[in-house]
Structure formats: structure tokens, C-alpha cells
Amino acid sequence: MIKKAFALLLVVIIAIFLSVTFAKIPFGYPKTVVGKYYLDHGVKDLGGVNIVTSIVVLYRGFDTLGEVTVLFLAATGLGMVLAGLREKDEKKRKKTPPSLIMRTETKLLFPMTILFGAYIFIHGHLTPGGGFPGGVVIASAFLLMFLSHKKWEAKEKYTKITEALAGMTYVVIGLIGLYVAGSFLENFLPKGVPGNLFSAGIIPLIYTAIGFKVGSELTGLLQNLRETTE
Amino acid sequence: MSSLILVVSAILVIFMIVGAVVTIHARDLLVAIIASAIVDLVLAVLFYILQAPDVAITQASIMGGLTTAIFLVVIKKTERYEQ
């Protein structure tokens, strides 16, 4: 009880400090200069209409490469931690089979959801979205199949190959930029008319690679988790 | 942002805080997971109101299923009630 009171006191003190600090930060006024620069020069420099996408893929492309690596490390670490758990769990539980409505419905919805994920990452430079949400939508489509079909599985071989190919595509595009334009992840394709689907140079290519990579990584993660419950 | 949107976002913030309190307070971990889904949902709407549609789409796609499914696998594997 006394422990709880002290914890509550600490939380209240920290909340008051945070409030006093935040009261000094004005809400709703421009704060950074670099954001203004990106907004004014983004379309002229790179040709992409969605400035957030331009920042994620090209202005801060190296940063995104590092973050994709962190995602890969987390998925691989999960596979490693769960590896021993699978073998000991030999006894089979009795599981309720999925109903007919669910099986039929998910079989129809699966290709549509994959198509929707592809739409999100291909149009990343025109509409909200991009490689990260597109990959998550594709992984959700696989989750739908995992929930409703007992025997259906995503083979680890294929997810690993897709993920490795997508990661290599990302690095190879960066190296071509180094060779042609002079620096890593530099744009080397024509910029096109802003607003068209085929515009913005290498942004759609890199976002497609990120979409495949995130989707296959999260699918492998879900497959690993699923094997532990069998 | 007009005052109508401010009122709507104030109501949504109250919902989010109620959901967070239920997440912390519930003894049944299944209820806690469902309440944290409410928090994620309202957070996505707040990102949308703050004119960040890229972030809102990411939060919405994460919220729709992935986190809930991962937590459910773990409470299936371990135990559902908190002692």
C-alpha cells in the first residue's frame, strides 16, 4: 500500500514537471526551419507530391535503411527466442475448427487485401500511405488466412527469400545512385510531372522494396508465433 | 482548426483516457487488450485531426489486428487472469 502511494506521488510529480515544460512550448506555431525548406524545395528537387514520403525515402533515406535493419533484427530475434519453445510443446491440444462462413469469406478477401496493400505502397508518393502501412496490410491478409485455415502456412523459405531480395534491391538502388549521381541513395531517374503515377524518380521503387520487406518480415513473425500454439 | 473540431477532439481525448484507465485496471487481461485497442483507435483519429494522414494510416493498419493478435497468442500460451 505504501509502495503504491509512493508510486502515485512520483507519477504526479513527473506529470506536473511535464506540464510545466509543455506550457512553455507554443502549440500551433511554426518551429523548425528545415521543415519549411523541405516544403518549398521538395517538389522541385525530387518530384514527389507527398513531402513526408520524400523525407522518409530520399532526404533521410539512410535513416530508413537503419530502421528497416532494426525491424529485421527484431523479427530474427523473435524466431531465435521461440525456437526452443516449439520442440518441447509436443502434446496436441484439441482446437475448434473454423466455421464454413469464415473459411469462404477469408478465401475471397485474401487476394483483395493483398491488392489493397500493393495499392497503398505503389501510390506512396501521391496519397497518404507508403511502404510501412502497405507491408502491414499485406501481413494482416496473411493473418486472416492463419486465423481461418488450420493447415495453411507461409513457408519460412519463401518469406526469407522475399525479404532478402527486397533488402538487396534497396541497397542496390542506393549503390546505383552512388555510381551514377555521386552519392548513396541519390535520385538517378527522371522526375516526371508531379502528380503522375510514374514520377518522383526512385521513390516508388524504394517504397515497393520496403513494402515487400516489411510484409514478409511481419508474416514470418506471425508464422513463428502461430507455430508455438500448435 | 475550428472550435467544433476542438470540442470533438476534447471528447475523443476523454474517451482515450477512460480506455487507458480500463487497460491498467482490469484483472482480466483479455479486457485489457480490448481496451488498449480503443486507445489505439482514438489515437489514430487524433493523428488524423492533427493533419498527419500518413501517421494515421500506419496507426490504423497496425491497430486493425496485428497487435491484438500477437497479445492474444501470448495470453493463450500463458494465463488469462492476473493474480
Next chain:
Amino acid sequence: MIYGQVIFYGASVALFAIGLYAILVKRNLIKILLGLSLIEGAVNLFLINIGYIWGKTAPILSNKELLAHPSAKAVDPVPQALVLTAIVIGVAVTALALSIIMRIYETHGTLNVDKIKELRW
């Protein structure tokens, strides 16, 4: 216009405080992880709050007048680009932590932090 500051900063402070309380008081490992994900949401909300500017719209320049004067019409895109990747990374890291929790349950048979001897100090 003080109301916006109270509502949005207040939301992130309240979410942070609730998550911190869960981490300090609760003894169940899954509850502690839920508190951690609440704190993650609070930080993301705070970063987006910093980038917002009154009366401006999203940095997606999809029509002519936005293309003509981008910085007068659109909010700050830099915090949005930071938060976008952080959300997906957060889910993967949460999954890794949950797999470690499953291994702890396998060896100790409990999720209560007080009963796990190796974690006591």
C-alpha cells in the same frame, strides 16, 4: 487558442502518466508491457503535436494552390516522417518482448514479477 494546448498536450501527459503508473505498480509482465505501449503512444502524439500549425493542412501537395505556396499552407512534415517508422518498429519490438515473456513463463510457471527469483534485487 490556449484550449488546443491544454487538450493535446494534456492528452499526451495523461497517457504518459497512466503508462508510468502501470510500469511502477503492476506486477504482471503483460500489464507492464501494455503500460509501455501506452507510453509509446504518448510520445508519438507529442511529436505530432509539435509539428501542427493552426489552420494548415497536410503536407501532401495534391492541388494547384497548394503547389504554388507550400510552406504557407502545409504543416511541418519532419515530425510526421519520424513517427511513421517508429510505429512499425514499436510493434516488432513489442512482439520480441512478448516472446521473451513466453520463455519466462515456460521456465518459471508464473508471470508475477515478485515470484520470479532471478528478477529480484
Next chain:
Amino acid sequence: MSWIIAIAIIVLGVVLTLIRAMLGPTAADRMVAVDSMTTITTALLVLLALYFKRYIYLDIALVYAVLAFVATLAVARYMEGGL
């Protein structure tokens, strides 16, 4: 005025589902409440896209509509013992 009426009706719907999600005696009640709350929130997102006059925001409502039921499906499978 019409904006206020439309948004007030939707927010009232969210309040009612939130009350059921907080009080609901069983976890199934809460999950049904959260599911209908997601549906109503999709309508709120469409209305706000019209209010902000940015029609590309409709993609987020589409993501909600396509993916929000996956969490419901996962919880249902957990409850019938099939996960």
C-alpha cells in the same frame, strides 16, 4: 449548423458504444461494442475528410473499413478455443 448536427449524432453513437465497452459484463460484450465503435468512427473519418476538404484523406477510412474486423475475428477465434 448542419455540421454540428451531423458530428453530434456520430459522437453520440461513439459515446453509447463506449458505455457498453466499459460496463459490459463479459468480454464478448466489450468486443462487439468496440467493433461497432470502429464502424461508427469510419463514418466520422469520412465526414471529417469532407470538412477539411481533402479528399485524399478517404484512404484512411478505407483502411479502417478493410482491416478493423481482423481484431474482432481474432478475439472470436480465441473465445471459441481455436487460436
